[in-house]
Amino acid sequence: MKYSATNLRIALTLSFVLLACFNSCRKNGTDEPQDPEDPSLAGIEFKVPQGWPAPVYDYSGNPLTRAGFRLGRKLFFETRLSADNSVSCGSCHQPFSAFAQLDHAVSHGIKERLGTRNSPALFNLNWHDRFFWDGGVTHIELQPFAPITNPLEMDETLDNVVGKLSADAGYRQLFREAFGTEEITTQRLSWALAQFMGMLVSSRSRYDQYMRQEPGGTMSPQELDGLAVFRSRCASCHTEPLFTDLSFRNNGLELVPNTQGKIDRGRGEITPLDSASYYTFKVPSLRNLGYTAPYMHDGRFGTLDEVLEHYGSGIHQTPNLDPALAGGITLSATERQALKAFLNTLNDEEFIRDPRFQEPRQ
Amino acid sequence: MKKAIRSLLVLPALILLGSCGKDDPEPQPAQGRVTMKFANYAGSEPLALNGPGYYLNAHGDSFQVKTYKYYVTNVVLVGGNGVNYTEAESYHLIDQAESSRLSFTMQNVPPGTYTSVKLLLGVDRNRNTSGAQTGDLDPALGMFWAWSSGYIMAKMEGTFSNAGTATGFSFHLGGFTGIYSVLQEAELTLPEPLVVSANHESGVVIQSDVLKWFDSPNLIDFTVLNQVGMAGEDAWKISQNYARMLKAVEVQN
Numbered sequence: 312m313k314y315s316a317t318n319l320r321i322a323l324t325l326s327f328v329l330l331a332c333f334n335s336c337r338k339n340g341t342d343e344p345q346d347p348e349d350p351s352l353a354g355i356e357f358k359v360p361q362g363w364p365a366p367v368y369d370y371s372g373n374p375l376t377r378a379g380f381r382l383g384r385k386l387f388f389e390t391r392l393s394a395d396n397s398v399s400c401g402s403c404h405q406p407f408s409a410f411a412q413l414d415h416a417v418s419h420g421i422k423e424r425l426g427t428r429n430s431p432a433l434f435n436l437n438w439h440d441r442f443f444w445d446g447g448v449t450h451i452e453l454q455p456f457a458p459i460t461n462p463l464e465m466d467e468t469l470d471n472v473v474g475k476l477s478a479d480a481g482y483r484q485l486f487r488e489a490f491g492t493e494e495i496t497t498q499r500l501s502w503a504l505a506q507f508m509g510m511l512v513s514s515r516s517r518y519d520q521y522m523r524q525e526p527g528g529t530m531s532p533q534e535l536d537g538l539a540v541f542r543s544r545c546a547s548c549h550t551e552p553l554f555t556d557l558s559f560r561n562n563g564l565e566l567v568p569n570t571q572g573k574i575d576r577g578r579g580e581i582t583p584l585d586s587a588s589y590y591t592f593k594v595p596s597l598r599n600l601g602y603t604a605p606y607m608h609d610g611r612f613g614t615l616d617e618v619l620e621h622y623g624s625g626i627h628q629t630p631n632l633d634p635a636l637a638g639g640i641t642l643s644a645t646e647r648q649a650l651k652a653f654l655n656t657l658n659d660e661e662f663i664r665d666p667r668f669q670e671p672r673q
Numbered sequence: 674m675k676k677a678i679r680s681l682l683v684l685p686a687l688i689l690l691g692s693c694g695k696d697d698p699e700p701q702p703a704q705g706r707v708t709m710k711f712a713n714y715a716g717s718e719p720l721a722l723n724g725p726g727y728y729l730n731a732h733g734d735s736f737q738v739k740t741y742k743y744y745v746t747n748v749v750l751v752g753g754n755g756v757n758y759t760e761a762e763s764y765h766l767i768d769q770a771e772s773s774r775l776s777f778t779m780q781n782v783p784p785g786t787y788t789s790v791k792l793l794l795g796v797d798r799n800r801n802t803s804g805a806q807t808g809d810l811d812p813a814l815g816m817f818w819a820w821s822s823g824y825i826m827a828k829m830e831g832t833f834s835n836a837g838t839a840t841g842f843s844f845h846l847g848g849f850t851g852i853y854s855v856l857q858e859a860e861l862t863l864p865e866p867l868v869v870s871a872n873h874e875s876g877v878v879i880q881s882d883v884l885k886w887f888d889s890p891n892l893i894d895f896t897v898l899n900q901v902g903m904a905g906e907d908a909w910k911i912s913q914n915y916a917r918m919l920k921a922v923e924v925q926n
Contacts, residue, residue, distance in 0.1 A: 372804065449822040452805035456812050456819035469813035498807040505805075581821050584853070584905060 351666045355380045357437065360514035361523055363552050366437040368451055368509055373502040375509070378488040380667075383507030385485065386500065388670045391475045392455075393465035395421050400458065400504075403430040406668050409599035409659070410434065410511060416610030417570055420464035427463070427569040429610035431595065432603045434513035434662065438553055444592045444608040446559060447581045451508060452501045469497045476500070511668060513598050514552070516659040522552070530656060537653025540646045547635055549597045554657065559591040560633045563626030566590065569609060577608065590631055601658035615654065619647055703871030704781040707750065709790075710878045711767045711775050712922070713741060720883055722769055727834070731888035734895040736833035736842065738883060741769040742816060743827035744809075746800075747793040748779065753786040753866055764796065766809040766816060767881075774809075778874070787867040790877060790921060794857040794912075795826030798849045821903070823847050826855050827915060829886065833895040842895055844886070846912055848904025855904070855912035861921040868926045876925035885918035886911055 355377045359366060373379075386392070388401040403418040404410040410433035412418050417426045428444050442448040448457055458464040459472060476482040476495050483493040490499050518538075520528030530538065541549075550556040559578040569575045579589035592608045606612045612621065622640040626632070642650065662668070713720040715728040720738060727735040745765045750758040760779045768774035800806065801823045810817075816825045827846045832839045846855045861879065869875050887893035891910040901907045 447821040448819075449802045450804045453812075453819070453822045456817070460819045469811075473813060496807050497811055497813050498805040501805040583903075584851070 351669065351671070352377050352381060353667065355510065355667070357509055357512075360512065360519070360552070363514070364438065367440045368437040368505070370509075373452070373505060375506050376489065378485070379490070379503050379506040380510060381671075382485045382489045383503035383505070384668075385671055386504055387507050392459055392467060392472055393421050394467040394471070397421055398465050400455070401670055403464075404433050406665075406670065407602065407663050408432070409513065409602045409663055410668075411599075411603040413602065413604065416605050418464075420461070421466055424463045424466075425570045427571055427575060428608050429605065432599055433508060434511045434598065434659075435553055435596065436511065437509045439557060441557070441593070445578050445581050446593055452498075452505050454508075455501050455504050456497070472500070473497060511662075513659040513662040515661040516598065516657050518653075518656040519552075519659075521656070531652070533649050533652045534656055535653075536646075537649035537651070540642065540650045541653055544640050544642070545597070545650075548594050548633075554597040555594040557594065559588065559593055561590045561592075561629060561631045563621070563629060563632050563636050563639075564590075564607060564611070565625075565627045566629055567611075575608065587631055590629055597654060598657045599659055599662070600654055602663055615651055616647075619650070703784075705784050705869035705871055706778050706780055706874040707782050707867065707869060708776055708778040708874060708876045709745075709748070709765075710876055711745075712878055712880045713767075713769050713775075714880050714882050716882060716884045720769055728884065730884060730893065730895070732892055732894045734833045736831055736895065738769075738829060738831040740828060740830040741883060742774075743767050743794060743881070744796050744816070744824065745792050745794065746796055747791075749791040750779075750782065750787040750867070750869075751789040751791060751860070753788045756783070756785065758782050758787070764800070764806075764809050766814060782869045784869050784871050787863065787869065789860055789862045790879070791858065791860045792919075794859060794916065794919070795849065795855060796824040797856065798854075800824075801849050818845075818847060818903075823849055823904070827912070829883065833899065835896055840895075840899065842899035844901045844908075844911060846901060846908045848908055853905055853909035855908050857912055857916035859916065859919050861919055863921050863924050865924050867924050876923075877921055878923035878925070880920050880922045881918045882920075883918070886915045888914060890914065 355375060357366075357370065357375055386400075387404075388399050390396050390399045390402070392399060398421050403412045403415075405412055407413070412430040415430065417428060418430045419425060431444065436442075436451055439451070440449070442451065442454045443457070448454050456469065459467050459469065473495050476486075482495065486495050486499060486503075487493045489503055517528060517530070520526070521530050522528070548556055548558070548560060561577075566574050576583070576589045577592040579585070579591065582588045595606075600606070600615060604613055606615070606618050612618045619642065622636070623642060624639060626636055626639045628637075715738070718726075718728075720741065722741065723739050724737045727737055729735050743766075745767055746763050748760045748763045748765075752758065758779070765777045766774055796810065800810065806812075810824070812819065816828060817823070818825065825845045825847045826849075828844065830841070830843045832841050834840075848855050863877065867875055867877060891914055893911065893914070898907055901911065
């Protein structure tokens, strides 16, 4: 076809028409954050690590976006979620401690109020169907309401939180970027937090590299011995790759009053009609133990040696003691050293240093 | 020939433009609206929060109510001809303290005659475990247990006279699984058929009676039971009573 002026005009008109059409057809997306090179917002996609089971969380009602993740991260470290604006989620869930609170058996809420349970490390949450040591919360989106309203933690009302955030033009803008509206609701607050928390995947430890046969994934003979000890003595509850089977069990801890003077029934606090649930607690993951001492639901053991001592000779025959622990877990000194060496390979340095998961500076 | 080609080139553009727009909806037959109005009573008297008068429960305890809220969900209008209307996204918090929460309007009700209303007192099991909710299900409304995920299906708080001393009572009734679930289905026969017409708003007035929380089948003695804050047998007993607390008293055609 000859490129006559008329034909050129037609071609140009058609191009504009098509462009205009495609623009109006595209879904109204939300504004993306302005700085695409920011490493703290790189690769915001939820990926299931190779060989892992399917996650529980369904993003279809809450699509993961950089804006949603960024808002959720800011909220996670926001002290205004507490009644006196002093305590944030990050106060007791610290990135360098795999989102537990290092060296704290239990944590303080506002005004130095003492809690009753050890701050759990937060990672791989999208595989959990129940949250907290007692499994009282059944959906990750419902989780934030518990610490926000707990008098021993943040002691705030959801109304006040929404009010404080709504009064802040910066937050209104962030909510608009994440959800297309400046109307802040508890639902959007929890969606943003779920977008942040869901991204906290710990799957890059040396053990993981070894399992995926990646460079750097070498294990020493002692560590491999430890892996064998682990698989024969611990894996029935601390199942790979999450290193927990997410069940509720009684591992024979002595029944002692908590900081409120009561014996903690664990799962039994949620299902008191089921006496078989008394003194059972959620099996924690064995990942990142190097960063998350002390251990157990009340942080009573400061070291892994104390934990292994407990399993070896310290188990109490309390009601609902898990049958697998009736005889304890006896390890020779060599086995114990090998096991500890192996457990060290589950510490995920990349996870705790990940720039996406750190407290934002602004 | 060139003119023909030019016209042909324009055609795909027009088609594309046309497909970009919203699809024209199929023409719908005109629908009606039905407003469900809730009138809360204590026996034969309209419920007044915080007195000054006292009510008497079946056990003989005199009491005042300061908070009275309950969920009405999954509303279905049962048609005289066997065709029902099921309200979409049917979750309503009735709150005696908030006039805007004493009624709700159902849209797009097919014209016809309806003879009864089915509803669930409480939030169904699925919605309790489906993640963060909003609107009438917003946990900021104070009807959600954050520590053990689940809605407070019905809440009544107030004071009663305990041998002359004013004592608080607080009934937060929840639990949606197992033998002590407090979820109660109700079917309320309408005193006369509800006639829904196109582009017209009809009404149904439903009364609730707080006294029914405490009489039968489980007689409640406030000196024995005045605090319920978790799921269990006590909550269930009261829900067995309040299952009968609603009555459709008027139809406004």
